[in-house]
Amino acid sequence: MGELLLMKGNEAIGEAAIRAGCQAYFAYPITPQNELGEYLARRMPEESRVFLQAESEVAAINMVYGAAGAGARAMTSSSSPGISLKQEGISYIAAAELPCVIVNMVRGGPGLGSIQPAQSDYFQATKGGGHGDYRLIVFGPSTIQELVDLTGLAFELADKYRNPVMILGDGALGQMMEPVEFPAMDEVTLPLKPWATTGMKGRPQNVINSLHLDPEDLDRHNAHLQEKYRAIARQEVRYELENQDADYFLVAYGTTARVARNAMHKAQGEGHRVGLIRPVTLWPFPDAAFAKVLDRARAFLTVEMSAGQMVEDVRLAVNGRAPVHFYGRTGGVIPSQQEIYEALIKIIQGGEKA
Amino acid sequence: MTILVGAFGSGKTEIALNLALRMAAEGNVSLVDLDVVTPYFRSRDQKEALARHGVRVITPEPRVAQADLPSIPSGMEKVLGSEEGKVIIDVGGDTMGARVLGSLRRLLPRRHSLLFVVNPFRPFTATVEKTVTELRRIEDTVHLRVTGLIANSNLGPRTTWETLLTGHEKVLAAGRQLKLPVIFGTYPCFLNGNGVRSNLDLPLMPLQLFMFPP
């Protein structure tokens, strides 16, 4: 580990990608993630790597498809409306089993929405977004250091499973500054990719493809993908569980988890037994965290910067064994510590039905 | 008139807000938010708090204040040409933010301080060499000469006196190389001022922090 640097989230992802051996990054401007493209526009050429601003998000994700298919560690980034445009390419990438990293610094939606932070792309990120049965590995980091660490891990898991990985941040995370440490430049060994289309010297033809017109063939391909997703769900779940013996649990990820933790501390300070479940992988969703506390948990309060998306996964994980409540703000409003605290106290006092 | 420029995230806005509050105690002061590049954490977000302390905050019109449009506040000619009171201009980061100053430079009074805010814990000003390069890039963009440096060494909440003073020394070294004075250094309020063991030849200003991550 090197020295501490004070970094904006967007810049930190850029530097972390470079340290992770990202060989090609394809940009398209959209607020609030422009610092990432601007950072890499300076840094990638310094490292003799590829930086290219595409003509659209659609082109950028397809450039990632080409570069990833040619064996390079490749990345693109955008914010909500731009990620919608990338969905076609993401579906193809998932189907062709190409490793890559996609960053979404979520902003308020739907439509053009706002440029302020939001978490309303959770469904899109974790339930598909594009067409067909596929899954992305989705990370929901909540500090800049975690952004750095998960960016490295994202490239690693992408290669390990030949699957796209999404870093689901939000505008606030992209813009805020925190001190971070980066891994050293030469720490990464890039894996061999015998399947990549690099020219067929010394071997038979390689093909990157997602077309399987024969129903039986496509059925087999899907079964193979599902088997891979099950393996990921078994091996790659990550979460943080604070105060496992609590009676009440806040559930939040990303920026919201930071505020929820403060609300938890406030409630604890007043003698309430409150814990926090913070999913780090949003897909696979950490059902295991809930299993650990379901025997004694009296209620859950999910907090999101959305109208209620992750709460559906919380309900599936809790499976009716305790009430699951929701508190959310949309449009770019970050729920305050006080708001979350009050919502929590209402539940503890039994003032609100499940 | 004090104009603050610097790399992205060097701390221009925090310093601008602190300077404005100090000057407001002494008389008429205007803070111009000329940040056309940063979408979050801008002076305009603190407009009401500052107004309570008598600081006039000049920002783009409310309709576009939450947009990512490069909107310049209206009436800049009047503000910049005014003989009355003090004016602090908070310019956006890097050459991208500084461009707007280049576009307005014919309106600036001849007598002004153009101060380059440096945090040596930020990536593009992490060494003396990088700091010099960054400063020259910004000077080239605004077509003006920087008149002094501000040492704003910090690692956010992990700032200690030790890290801070190491950083300030780097800024002083950059100043020597650039033949520019370092006007002052900062330290965050949460570091108790009594604990300072500074041998540096540098006045230190406590910074009250306004911009907190969620």
Place this chain on the structure above:
Amino acid sequence: MERVVFDEERCKGCELCTAVCPQKIVHMSDRFNSKGYRVATVTDQEMCTSCTLCARTCPDVVISVYR
């Protein structure tokens, strides 16, 4: 000695080769291949000048030419 060799199984009977032969010796046979296409052929091999035009016009790489 055969100068033009037809890989008849690949032929789709499109007749493009029959129109380009300067010697007018490429014609449709009365044979069908296993896919049911009537295949093109040359019977007067001696008249072939090995000009390769038929092979170069064939969309299905049916024809090889020798000299």
Place this chain on the structure above:
Amino acid sequence: MKQLFGPPRALQERPTHYCPGCTHGIIHRLIAEVIDELGVQEKTIGIAPVGCSVFAYDYFNVDMQQAAHGRAPAVATGIKRVLPDRVVFAYQGDGDLASIGAAEIIHAASRGEKITVIFVNNTLYGMTGGQMAPTTLLTQKTTTSPLGRKEGQHGFPLKITEMLALAAGAAYVARVSVHNPTHIARTRKSILEAFKTQIAGRGFSIVEVLSTCPTNWGLSPLESLKWLEENMIPFYPLGVLKAPGGEGMK
């Protein structure tokens, strides 16, 4: 006996799925011949589009990627940028390139991407059953212009290759046809020039090949060649529109 003509190595032995008389087969073979001639089979990566040639990866014996509809130039860009010493070509039809992929092709050309695009124009969407394309001629009947294309209703046919020749990054731009052996030979030469332009690092290269669609045109293969010559060439004039070191030659 010496073989004067046989199947190129860069083409697989597998028969194509194309309809009898479809000129895709000729164009595939010409590309493979050029790859053989340049000795680049082991360093070539091709991109198959969405369209009748969607299975091109089954026919070319080089590494291939299959791309989403219209996105082949972006995919080719991604490959070429990370493997700049390889030879990268995209194979696209007219719906793919001139309609849904108009942005991608224009910007790849404009950036001067060192890739080669083979643009097969048969005036309609072949794969999906003969719908109107940007390149459909005026009065031409398709399944979505059943009474013939009318400018007032459907707009005009698009000469996108002429547009691409205006792009500063485009180094070699040509329109050719495969309706007779003379033109097949010229097409081969153009494809060779395009690949050479890429290998020399001069910029973007594209060869538009006027092609037939006997099935959707409702004509025999031989009638189709005649229809191409009589109807397409007058509107889509043949020739080199742009070449390294000088403008087009006719």
